[in-house]
Amino acid sequence: MSELRDLYQTVILDHYKKPRNYGPLPDANGHAEGVNPLCGDHIAVHVRLSEGAEGKLEDVRFEGSGCAISKASGSLMTQIVKGKSPQQIEEIFQHFHQLVTGDPAAPEAGELGKLEVLSGVREFPARVKCATLAWHALRAALEGRREPVSTEAAEV
Numbered sequence: 001m002s003e004l005r006d007l008y009q010t011v012i013l014d015h016y017k018k019p020r021n022y023g024p025l026p027d028a029n030g031h032a033e034g035v036n037p038l039c040g041d042h043i044a045v046h047v048r049l050s051e052g053a054e055g056k057l058e059d060v061r062f063e064g065s066g067c068a069i070s071k072a073s074g075s076l077m078t079q080i081v082k083g084k085s086p087q088q089i090e091e092i093f094q095h096f097h098q099l100v101t102g103d104p105a106a107p108e109a110g111e112l113g114k115l116e117v118l119s120g121v122r123e124f125p126a127r128v129k130c131a132t133l134a135w136h137a138l139r140a141a142l143e144g145r146r147e148p149v150s151t152e153a154a155e156v
């Protein structure tokens with residue numbers, strides 16, 4: 001298993017150093033910020049959602065400052081959610097949350113693809129907030145919420 005862990009570590013560091021879909025999104029129609037005061041992570045997510053009931057996330061970018069886990073998670077998230085509907089994204093988030101919290105209901109290995117590199121977080125409960133921060137910001141952006149989301153707020 002240690003080889004697998006090394007591989008996961010390499011992927012996380014790669015996404016931390018070279019985050020994908022990073023920066024502002026000029027034609028975005030939604031934005032939200034997320035803060036994790038416990039670690040000092042601060043992430044902004046920009047989305048462009050297509051119009052209509054069958055709306056899809058046409059494009060997504062993120063930016064901010066934070067630890068390796070929070071940035072790598074944001075980078076991996078943007079890759080997996082692009083082109084998906086808000087409902088599909090919510091489903092992926094629920095499964096990802098189960099994965100990083102070590103919930104026995106977590107999906108089978110393979111279902112979450114690259115997001116599984118973050119599965120080691122379940123051994124470090126304090127880092128779960130780092131791993132889910134970008135996701136909370138994304139959900140707020142998709143719902144059109146204006147207030148920054150904090151991992152220390154009651155709802156999170």
Ligand code: ZN
Pocket residue numbers: 036039040041066067068069070129130
């Ligand atoms: Zn962090």
